[in-house]
Amino acid sequence: MSDAAPASADLRYEQYDGTKEAEFLPAIRQLISKDLSEPYSIYVYRYFLYQWGNLCYMALDASNKLIGVVVSKLEDHRSGTFRGYIAMLAVQEGYRGQGIATRLVKMAIDAMAARDADEVVLETEVTNTASLKLYERLGFLRSKRLHRYYLNGNTAFRLVLYLKEGTAVKMPQLLQQQALCGDEHGAQNPLLVNHDLVH
Amino acid sequence: MDPKMDSGVLQPGETLEHDYDLQKDLLPEEVVGIMDQLLCYETAWHEGYPLSQNLFTSVHLDRLLWPEPRILEEASFDRGKPASPMAMMNRILRAYCLALIKCCDRVIQTVTSRDYYEEEDFSTHTYNRSLLTQIDEAEIQQELSHCWEWLVGELGTQYNISNDLRRALESRLGFRQTLLSAMHQDATEPLNALDPLWRVTATFLGDMKSNHTLGQPVPEAFSPKLQRRLASTVPPRPVVEYTFDEAIQKMTLLCEHSLETIQAIDIRSSSAAGLLSFTWAFASHKPQPLAYPRALLASFIFGGxxxxxxxxxxxxxxxxxxxxxxxxxxxxxxxxxxxxxxxxxxxxxxxxxxxxxxxxxxxxxxxxxxxxxxxxxxxxxxxxxxxxxxxxxxxxxxxxxxxxxxxxxxxxxxxxxxxxxxxxxxxxxxxxxxxxxxxxxYQPDELVGMYWWLSQIASSRYTVLEHILPFTRRRHARFAKKKQLREASSVGRTVDYVDAMVKEAKGTALLAGCLSTLYALLHYLKLLPVPERPYSAPALRYELRMKPFLLTVEPPTPPPFEEYRQKTHPLGDYDQPSSDNLSRSLKAMAADADDAVKMAKAEFAALKKLGAKAARCEAVEDAWKKNIASMLSSCVAAGIATSTVKAACSAHSGISRPPSLKVEMPEAWKRYHDWWVVPKVIN
Structure with missing residues (x-):
C-alpha cells in the first residue's frame, strides 16, 4: 500500500436502508458501473435493494461518501437449497487492498447465515484473480466453469460456500426426480452476472 | 441522456440513418476490402457474438435483407429504385453477400438441429430477418458462377483491373462457392463430395490471406447505427472486431474441424470405442471446436x-x-x-x-x-x-x-x-x-483428496476390466483351438482392447495415487500452504466437492468424511502429525509415491507398446500417441518430484522439514498433460 492511499480505519460499515435510497442509490450505481463496461439498468439495482436491502452493506467515510458496497440476495433455489447470491461488489479504487471488500462480503455472509441460508454462490471471471483470492480465502470453492458466461464472451467460475451440512443432497420439494437435461438450462441470468473488484 | 446507460442515444448532430451511398460504383479494391471485413464479422458471429454486433452492421447486408426479399432479384443494393444495369463490381459484392447470408442460414439450421446453448455457444438471433431461407441455394450459386465467369472471361479481362486484384476477387468468390456447397450437405446426403469441398475452402482462405493487402477498407460501409433498427429489446452493444489474420486463422480451423467430423461416419459403423476416442480427440482440440463443427459432428453421430x-x-x-x-x-x-x-x-x-x-x-x-x-x-x-x-x-x-x-x-x-x-x-x-x-x-490443497478419489475410481475400473479379461481370453483360446479364425480374431481384438484399458486404468490409478501421496507429503513438510478459510469447514467443503457423486448408489460412493479425512491425512493433521516416528513415516510415504509412479510409468509404457489399434484408437493414432507421451512425461516429472522429496527426507532424518525444498505449482498451460497437475519440487 502506498503512503498516499486513504486510510480505511475511519470507515463505517452500514446496512443499506431503503429510506435512504435518494442518498445512496446514485452513489451505489456510480461506484459499481464505474468498473463495468455495460452497466446495469436502475431496475437491476432496485430488484436487489427493494427485496434484499438488508443484505446490502456499505462502507462509508467520515463525510458519508460511499467507499465500498456489496449487493446480494437470498431465496429458495430450484435445486432445493436456500441460496444466497452475491451479485455485486465494488470498492473505490484508491481504497483497494485494505480488506474493505472482504469485510463487506463477510457481513453479507453473516447476514445470510443468520437467515438460515444453506449456501452462498456467485460468479466471477476466470481471470479476476483478486476476486478469486478474496472469496477462496474465506472458504469458497470453485464448483464449475461457465463457458462464455458474460456478454463480452468471457468465461466464469461459479464459486460456492456451503453453510450447512446436507446442502449437496437437498432436493427440490416438487421435483424429486430431476429431468435428464433439466438442471443446467437457463442457469445463466445475464442480469446478474457482473462481478468487479478490488486489488 | 448518458450514452453509457443508453447505448442507443443519438449524439448531438448525429442522425439515425447512415449516409453511405449503396449505388456508388465500387472499385475492385474496395470490394475486396468490404469482403474481408465481412469475413472478420462472420468469424465473430461463429465465435458466439450476435449478428447485431458484427455482420448486421453491414450496410450492404442490411439493404439485401430488409424489407424481406421474396425473390432473389429483390435482394439488391438499389431497392425501390428503377432497375438499372448494376456495375459489375457491385454485382460481385452482391453475389458474395448473398452467399454469405445463405451460409449463415445453413449454420443456424445445423446448429439448432442439435443440442446447443444459446449465447453460450452460439447466437441464433436474426432479429426477425429471414436469412434468405426461402431462396434456393442453386440460384445463389448461379449468381456466384456468373460473376466468376465474368471475372475470368473475356469481358472481365477487358475491364480495367490488375491481375492480382482479379485473382483476389476470384479467390473470394471461390471461397464462398465451396463453403456454401460444403455447408449445404448434411448427413442424409452422399458425403464423398464433402471432403474435397472443405479442403478447397481452406485453400481459398490461404489465398485470401496472401492477397488481403490489395483490398482497401471501406469503413463507411459498416455502421453500428444499424443495430438501432433491429427488432430487439437489447440495447446496441459494441461491435466485435477481429483482425483479418485472426479471422483467417479461425475460419481455417473451422474448415479443418468440419472436415475432420466427416470421419465420424465411417468410424461410427465400425467401432463404438473408436467413435468415443475420436469424439474425445475432437473435443480436445485447442482451441476447442466452435459450435458449428461440433453440431456437424453430432449430426454425423446421430444422423442418418x-x-x-x-x-x-x-x-x-x-x-x-x-x-x-x-x-x-x-x-x-x-x-x-x-x-x-x-x-x-x-x-x-x-x-x-x-x-x-x-x-x-x-x-x-x-x-x-x-x-x-x-x-x-x-x-x-x-x-x-x-x-x-x-x-x-x-x-x-x-x-x-x-x-x-x-x-x-x-x-x-x-x-x-x-x-x-x-x-x-x-x-x-x-x-x-x-x-x-x-x-x-481444484485449489492446490484439494489435490490430495481429488487424486485420492481419482485413484479409487480408476482402481474400481480396472477391477471391472479384470473381471472381463480372463473370460474373454478363455473364449479366444477356445475359438483358436477350434480353428474358428474369424471368431478368434474378433475376440482377440477385444482381448487386446480390454488389456489396453486395464493398463490405462491401472496407470491412472497409480499416478493418481502417487500424486495424492506426494501432495500429502508436501503438506506434512509444510511446503504447501493450506488457506485458513474462516467461513468454511473441511466437512462442508468435502460435501460440496463430492456433490456430483453423492447421489449415486453404486460403489465407489464417496466415503463418510472421517474416512476420507483419514485417507488424505494418513499421519493426522498436516500441522500436527501424530506419528511416533515421523521422519520414518514420511520416508515411507515418499517411497510409496516413488514406487507408484514407477509402476504407473510401466503401465503407460506397456499401453504404448500395445498400440493405438489395440486401444481402438487407430482413427486418431497421432492424438493417441501424443496423449500417452504426455502421460509418460507427467510420470517422469512426478518421478523427479518424488525422488527429490525422498532424498531430502532421507538426508534430513529427525526433522520434519527438509529446509532447502521449494514447491512450484505449474500453471495450467505449462503442464505436460491437462489432467495431471504435477508439482515441481526444487532442492
Missing part, C-alpha cells in the same frame, strides 16, 4: 436412419462384454416368441427380447452421453455429472436384465449388462474429476 445410432450402442456392448457371444446373434431376432402358453418360448427369442428391453431402457441415457461429448468443454464436465447419475441409476435395472440372461445363455460373461453399465459410469466419474483438473476447479 435411426438404426445407425442404435447400432453404435449395440456395438458398444459387443466390444466390451458380448464379443462373438450368442446373446447378440442376429438369429435371435428372427425367432418368434411362442404364441401358446403350452409351448415354452425359444430361449433365443427371449434373449432378443431381453436385449431389446435393455437397449430401450438405456438408449436415452446413451444418447445423452454422446450429446454431452459434443458440447463445449465446460459443458461436457457439467453434463457428465448428470449423465453419470443416470448410468448409476441404470445399474439396478441392468441387474434384472442380467438375471434374465443368466438363465438363457450359459456361455456368457457373468452380469454382462451391469458390468458394461458400471464400466461406463466409472469412466464418466473419472472424466468429471480429470476435467476438474483441466479446468482449474
Amino acid at each position: 436412419p435411426p438404426e445407425a445410432f442404435s447400432s453404435v450402442l449395440q456395438r458398444d456392448l459387443e466390444e466390451l462384454v458380448f464379443t462373438e457371444d450368442t446373446v447378440l446373434d442376429p438369429l435371435n431376432w428372427t425367432i418368434e416368441m411362442s404364441r401358446s402358453s403350452l409351448i415354452p418360448h425359444d430361449p433365443r427369442a427371449l434373449i432378443a427380447k431381453t436385449i431389446d428391453d435393455f437397449l430401450a431402457r438405456i438408449s436415452q441415457c446413451y444418447a445423452y452421453l454422446w450429446s454431452t461429448l459434443c458440447q463445449n468443454r465446460c459443458r461436457i464436465r457439467r453434463m457428465l455429472c448428470h449423465s453419470l447419475r443416470e448410468f448409476d441409476h441404470l445399474m439396478a435395472d441392468a441387474e434384472i436384465f442380467d438375471n434374465e440372461l443368466h438363465d438363457l445363455s450359459k456361455d456368457t460373461l457373468s452380469n454382462p449388462l451391469m458390468t458394461w453399465t458400471y464400466y461406463h459410469k466409472l469412466r464418466q466419474v473419472e472424466w468429471v474429476v480429470q476435467l476438474g483438473f483441466e479446468q482449474e476447479i
Whole structure:
C-alpha cells in the first residue's frame, strides 16, 4: 500500500436502508458501473435493494461518501437449497487492498447465515484473480466453469460456500426426480452476472 | 441522456440513418476490402457474438435483407429504385453477400438441429430477418458462377483491373462457392463430395490471406447505427472486431474441424470405442471446436436412419462384454416368441427380447452421453455429472436384465449388462474429476483428496476390466483351438482392447495415487500452504466437492468424511502429525509415491507398446500417441518430484522439514498433460 492511499480505519460499515435510497442509490450505481463496461439498468439495482436491502452493506467515510458496497440476495433455489447470491461488489479504487471488500462480503455472509441460508454462490471471471483470492480465502470453492458466461464472451467460475451440512443432497420439494437435461438450462441470468473488484 | 446507460442515444448532430451511398460504383479494391471485413464479422458471429454486433452492421447486408426479399432479384443494393444495369463490381459484392447470408442460414439450421446453448455457444438471433431461407441455394450459386465467369472471361479481362486484384476477387468468390456447397450437405446426403469441398475452402482462405493487402477498407460501409433498427429489446452493444489474420486463422480451423467430423461416419459403423476416442480427440482440440463443427459432428453421430445410432450402442456392448457371444446373434431376432402358453418360448427369442428391453431402457441415457461429448468443454464436465447419475441409476435395472440372461445363455460373461453399465459410469466419474483438473476447479490443497478419489475410481475400473479379461481370453483360446479364425480374431481384438484399458486404468490409478501421496507429503513438510478459510469447514467443503457423486448408489460412493479425512491425512493433521516416528513415516510415504509412479510409468509404457489399434484408437493414432507421451512425461516429472522429496527426507532424518525444498505449482498451460497437475519440487 502506498503512503498516499486513504486510510480505511475511519470507515463505517452500514446496512443499506431503503429510506435512504435518494442518498445512496446514485452513489451505489456510480461506484459499481464505474468498473463495468455495460452497466446495469436502475431496475437491476432496485430488484436487489427493494427485496434484499438488508443484505446490502456499505462502507462509508467520515463525510458519508460511499467507499465500498456489496449487493446480494437470498431465496429458495430450484435445486432445493436456500441460496444466497452475491451479485455485486465494488470498492473505490484508491481504497483497494485494505480488506474493505472482504469485510463487506463477510457481513453479507453473516447476514445470510443468520437467515438460515444453506449456501452462498456467485460468479466471477476466470481471470479476476483478486476476486478469486478474496472469496477462496474465506472458504469458497470453485464448483464449475461457465463457458462464455458474460456478454463480452468471457468465461466464469461459479464459486460456492456451503453453510450447512446436507446442502449437496437437498432436493427440490416438487421435483424429486430431476429431468435428464433439466438442471443446467437457463442457469445463466445475464442480469446478474457482473462481478468487479478490488486489488 | 448518458450514452453509457443508453447505448442507443443519438449524439448531438448525429442522425439515425447512415449516409453511405449503396449505388456508388465500387472499385475492385474496395470490394475486396468490404469482403474481408465481412469475413472478420462472420468469424465473430461463429465465435458466439450476435449478428447485431458484427455482420448486421453491414450496410450492404442490411439493404439485401430488409424489407424481406421474396425473390432473389429483390435482394439488391438499389431497392425501390428503377432497375438499372448494376456495375459489375457491385454485382460481385452482391453475389458474395448473398452467399454469405445463405451460409449463415445453413449454420443456424445445423446448429439448432442439435443440442446447443444459446449465447453460450452460439447466437441464433436474426432479429426477425429471414436469412434468405426461402431462396434456393442453386440460384445463389448461379449468381456466384456468373460473376466468376465474368471475372475470368473475356469481358472481365477487358475491364480495367490488375491481375492480382482479379485473382483476389476470384479467390473470394471461390471461397464462398465451396463453403456454401460444403455447408449445404448434411448427413442424409452422399458425403464423398464433402471432403474435397472443405479442403478447397481452406485453400481459398490461404489465398485470401496472401492477397488481403490489395483490398482497401471501406469503413463507411459498416455502421453500428444499424443495430438501432433491429427488432430487439437489447440495447446496441459494441461491435466485435477481429483482425483479418485472426479471422483467417479461425475460419481455417473451422474448415479443418468440419472436415475432420466427416470421419465420424465411417468410424461410427465400425467401432463404438473408436467413435468415443475420436469424439474425445475432437473435443480436445485447442482451441476447442466452435459450435458449428461440433453440431456437424453430432449430426454425423446421430444422423442418418435411426438404426445407425442404435447400432453404435449395440456395438458398444459387443466390444466390451458380448464379443462373438450368442446373446447378440442376429438369429435371435428372427425367432418368434411362442404364441401358446403350452409351448415354452425359444430361449433365443427371449434373449432378443431381453436385449431389446435393455437397449430401450438405456438408449436415452446413451444418447445423452454422446450429446454431452459434443458440447463445449465446460459443458461436457457439467453434463457428465448428470449423465453419470443416470448410468448409476441404470445399474439396478441392468441387474434384472442380467438375471434374465443368466438363465438363457450359459456361455456368457457373468452380469454382462451391469458390468458394461458400471464400466461406463466409472469412466464418466473419472472424466468429471480429470476435467476438474483441466479446468482449474481444484485449489492446490484439494489435490490430495481429488487424486485420492481419482485413484479409487480408476482402481474400481480396472477391477471391472479384470473381471472381463480372463473370460474373454478363455473364449479366444477356445475359438483358436477350434480353428474358428474369424471368431478368434474378433475376440482377440477385444482381448487386446480390454488389456489396453486395464493398463490405462491401472496407470491412472497409480499416478493418481502417487500424486495424492506426494501432495500429502508436501503438506506434512509444510511446503504447501493450506488457506485458513474462516467461513468454511473441511466437512462442508468435502460435501460440496463430492456433490456430483453423492447421489449415486453404486460403489465407489464417496466415503463418510472421517474416512476420507483419514485417507488424505494418513499421519493426522498436516500441522500436527501424530506419528511416533515421523521422519520414518514420511520416508515411507515418499517411497510409496516413488514406487507408484514407477509402476504407473510401466503401465503407460506397456499401453504404448500395445498400440493405438489395440486401444481402438487407430482413427486418431497421432492424438493417441501424443496423449500417452504426455502421460509418460507427467510420470517422469512426478518421478523427479518424488525422488527429490525422498532424498531430502532421507538426508534430513529427525526433522520434519527438509529446509532447502521449494514447491512450484505449474500453471495450467505449462503442464505436460491437462489432467495431471504435477508439482515441481526444487532442492
